[in-house]
Amino acid sequence: MISSPKVVIITGSGVSAPSNIPTFRNDNNGFWKKYETKKVCNVDTRKSKDHYDFMNMFRKIVLDSKPNEFHYLLSSLQNKFGEDRIKIYTSNIDNLHETSGSKVTHLHGSLDSFRCETCSHKYKLGLTYKLDGKELCDKGCANSFLRNDIILFGEYFGKEYDLLEDDTNNLGDQDLFIIVGNSLSIFPYDHLIKNKTCKSIYVSYDKIPSDIEKKFTVCIQDSCVSKEVLDTIEKETLNIFKSLEDLTNDLKL
Ligand SMILES: [Zn+2]
Numbered sequence: 001m002i003s004s005p006k007v008v009i010i011t012g013s014g015v016s017a018p019s020n021i022p023t024f025r026n027d028n029n030g031f032w033k034k035y036e037t038k039k040v041c042n043v044d045t046r047k048s049k050d051h052y053d054f055m056n057m058f059r060k061i062v063l064d065s066k067p068n069e070f071h072y073l074l075s076s077l078q079n080k081f082g083e084d085r086i087k088i089y090t091s092n093i094d095n096l097h098e099t100s101g102s103k104v105t106h107l108h109g110s111l112d113s114f115r116c117e118t119c120s121h122k123y124k125l126g127l128t129y130k131l132d133g134k135e136l137c138d139k140g141c142a143n144s145f146l147r148n149d150i151i152l153f154g155e156y157f158g159k160e161y162d163l164l165e166d167d168t169n170n171l172g173d174q175d176l177f178i179i180v181g182n183s184l185s186i187f188p189y190d191h192l193i194k195n196k197t198c199k200s201i202y203v204s205y206d207k208i209p210s211d212i213e214k215k216f217t218v219c220i221q222d223s224c225v226s227k228e229v230l231d232t233i234e235k236e237t238l239n240i241f242k243s244l245e246d247l248t249n250d251l252k253l
Pocket of ligand 1: 117119120121138139
């Protein structure tokens with residue numbers, strides 16, 4: 001039985017930002033400049049016209065966007081080593097990872113998916129669908145309307161977060177843990193980072209506080225599409241799979 005290294009990677013809004021998708025932040029390219037996102041994306045307003053309008057506008061932005069070099073780097077690595085070895089989780093609700101060819105788990109749901117609040121049946125209607133809040137579930141739920149299949153302010157994480165926890169808890173010495181473009185002050189990733197014996201990489205466009213810097217083996221403050229970031233992620237990933245490649249080559253001989 002050969003040991004099989006693994007990479008768990010979590011991506012956030014900093015990965016979609018170079019594809020011109022606004023972040024949920026109060027910077028020049030952020031949604032908060034124009035919208036009160038905590039109001040239009042809140043569990044209490046999920047049936048309001050403002051919420052549907054905001055989500056339909058967001059879908060239009062994603063439809064007009066393209067994956068960037070970082071998305072394509074991850075899809076090429078996943079294609080090379082397999083989705084069981086390169087596990088991608090994202091807090092983004094756009095579909096740019098999928099468009100670039102990756103298999104990804106969405107921690108906050110996805111813009112192209114809708115669901116019934118009663119039976120949780122998911123309807124993959126795509127990004128061109130404009131939900132107006134009047135669509136009824138057709139699975140026999142009485143008067144149950146479809147909603148955007150995303151986690152709103154005021155809601156808990158779904159079972160996808162449990163998968164992420166399982167995957168990160170099982171990381172060992174030979175593995176690699178990467179977080180890119182996620183503000184660790186907002187997301188509850190602290191306990192995921194704790195007690196890691198594997199190499200870990202954190203990439204953020206913003207200044208990285210020293211208490212966070214201490215928790216990772218490598219920290220890079222830059223855009224995810226910078227040469228240093230792309231090269232580092234590729235090099236470190238290839239590095240942990242080196243023994244596996246050597247073995248595969250031996251078997252071919
Ligand atoms: Zn239903």
